[in-house]
Amino acid sequence: MRSYSQELITKIKKKKVNVSIFGVGYVGIKLVLALAKKNCNVSCFDKDDKKIKQISSGISPFSYISNREIREVKKNIIFQKNLREISNADVIIMCLPTPLYKGKPDLSHIKNCWDKIKNYIQKGQLIILESTTYPGCTEEIFIKYLRNKFFIDKEIFLSYSPERENPGDSQFNFKNTPKVVSGIGNNSLKICDNFYKLITKKTVRSPSIKIAEMSKLLENIYRSINIALINELKIATTKLDINIYDVIKIASTKPFGFQKFFPGPGTGGHCIPIDPIYFSWLSKKKGVNVKFIELSSKINQIRTKWIIKKLKAIAKKISNPKILLLGLSYKKNIEDTRESASVKILEDLLKQNYKIDYSDPFNKKITLNYRKKRKFLFSKKFDKKIIKKYNLIIIATDHDKFDYSILKSSNKTIVDLRGKFKNIKSKYIYQL
Numbered sequence: 543m544r545s546y547s548q549e550l551i552t553k554i555k556k557k558k559v560n561v562s563i564f565g566v567g568y569v570g571i572k573l574v575l576a577l578a579k580k581n582c583n584v585s586c587f588d589k590d591d592k593k594i595k596q597i598s599s600g601i602s603p604f605s606y607i608s609n610r611e612i613r614e615v616k617k618n619i620i621f622q623k624n625l626r627e628i629s630n631a632d633v634i635i636m637c638l639p640t641p642l643y644k645g646k647p648d649l650s651h652i653k654n655c656w657d658k659i660k661n662y663i664q665k666g667q668l669i670i671l672e673s674t675t676y677p678g679c680t681e682e683i684f685i686k687y688l689r690n691k692f693f694i695d696k697e698i699f700l701s702y703s704p705e706r707e708n709p710g711d712s713q714f715n716f717k718n719t720p721k722v723v724s725g726i727g728n729n730s731l732k733i734c735d736n737f738y739k740l741i742t743k744k745t746v747r748s749p750s751i752k753i754a755e756m757s758k759l760l761e762n763i764y765r766s767i768n769i770a771l772i773n774e775l776k777i778a779t780t781k782l783d784i785n786i787y788d789v790i791k792i793a794s795t796k797p798f799g800f801q802k803f804f805p806g807p808g809t810g811g812h813c814i815p816i817d818p819i820y821f822s823w824l825s826k827k828k829g830v831n832v833k834f835i836e837l838s839s840k841i842n843q844i845r846t847k848w849i850i851k852k853l854k855a856i857a858k859k860i861s862n863p864k865i866l867l868l869g870l871s872y873k874k875n876i877e878d879t880r881e882s883a884s885v886k887i888l889e890d891l892l893k894q895n896y897k898i899d900y901s902d903p904f905n906k907k908i909t910l911n912y913r914k915k916r917k918f919l920f921s922k923k924f925d926k927k928i929i930k931k932y933n934l935i936i937i938a939t940d941h942d943k944f945d946y947s948i949l950k951s952s953n954k955t956i957v958d959l960r961g962k963f964k965n966i967k968s969k970y971i972y973q974l
């Protein structure tokens with residue numbers, strides 16, 4: 543009898559594998575490049591034509607990926623429109639967005655994509671979901687259709703492998719971060735494991751798809767709660783006149799049982815503000831209230847509001863305040879402004895009619911919803927000359943590209959939300 547699993551494993555081991563990837567965003571692009579580098583044939587599908595056009599002409603739409611990285615492997619990448627082409631794929635991977643809609647998981651991107659491609663699925667293919675989602679979701683979406691058409695885990699293979707991408711991180715990358723793999727059965731697990739071994743040093747086999755899905759949520763719930771904790775402690779220690787950065791430094795000398803987290807203006811990105819809600823939504827459906835998760839989301843939002851309130855009080859002390867906000871991205875050295883607390887601060891101050899500009903080398907332009915209209919703002923170049931025009935500078939996101947020494951000698955009022963001036967005591971510097 544024909545063994546589809548053995549055939550697929552043989553192809554993978556010979557690196558003669560055709561891969562189709564849906565969603566070439568922050569997560570998908572890394573996968574595309576890693577596989578293309580290993581000489582796999584990679585077909586990319588993305589509904590954002592502008593992005594595909596850029597990548598296909600060798601231009602990176604992402605700050606942390608160079609044009610060179612794309613150009614080096616472009617010969618192994620095909621940019622596809624024709625969905626029928628997935629019939630030729632050995633492995634199909636979805637790296638699609640999983641946002642929230644009205645406080646609930648929005649799986650429309652995955653479901654719409656699946657509806658369009660499912661009729662082209664062939665025996666012998668492995669389907670992998672990489673998007674972050676709640677436990678049970680992968681099976682809910684794919685299994686009914688597949689079961690009607692194929693023998694699961696014999697003719698068709700289904701896996702979930704959560705992504706641990708940390709854009710902009712120079713230490714941990716695709717290669718040296720262990721990759722969790724799971725499968726609907728032993729064959730799916732084995733194929734998935736072999737597949738990711740092509741591009742990562744270490745894989746970790748999860749006992750089930752549900753455990754793998756939940757493990758990803760646990761990682762992000764853990765971050766959300768610890769960020770909320772340190773953000774709340776920052777508010778309290780500010781009142782107590784205790785430098786939280788010194789506290790973290792001392793506490794982190796403990797070699798076990800403590801991991802350091804730093805305060806900031808709130809959370810952002812496509813993970814921390816969203817993924818924990820996937821779990822609290824699911825728990826609520828089962829009648830369990832997961833209070834920690836909800837509290838951490840709330841505290842992270844309160845932190846942004848607290849900062850805005852403090853900023854207004856500081857601005858009141860300045861006659862005719864002219865504000866320059868540094869950094870719009872939700873974290874440093876990348877361009878991602880999704881759910882960014884810095885953007886919320888900018889929007890709020892604009893709505894209150896403050897004179898405010900921003901500087902962000904990764905975001906030359908930003909579109910805001912302002913009084914029911916779209917408003918475009920353009921980044922100011924941050925240099926000695928430009929800061930003369932402002933009397934209040936907010937360090938919202940601490941990109942390494944900013945020359946902070948300009949600020950040190952400026953005598954401007956500075957509101958530091960990232961601890962850049964944590965060791966400087968000055969009446970001009972507010973550590974919030």
Ligand SMILES: NC(=O)c1ccc[n+]([C@@H]2O[C@H](COP(=O)([O-])OP(=O)(O)OC[C@H]3O[C@@H](n4cnc5c(N)ncnc54)[C@H](O)[C@@H]3O)[C@@H](O)[C@H]2O)c1
Pocket residue numbers: 564565566567568569570587588589590593637638639640651654655672673674675705706707708709812813
């Ligand atoms: N960004 C991160 O750091 C990160 C880290 C780990 C996990 N994740 C998870 O990975 C998933 C993807 O996140 P991302 O940050 O890469 O999102 P993204 O928005 O950067 O990329 C998703 C891409 O999918 C495309 N797309 C949407 N619907 C499509 C469709 N039907 N067909 C083809 N393309 C379609 C979009 O145009 C976009 O380019 C999410 O579930 C997220 O939670 C993200």
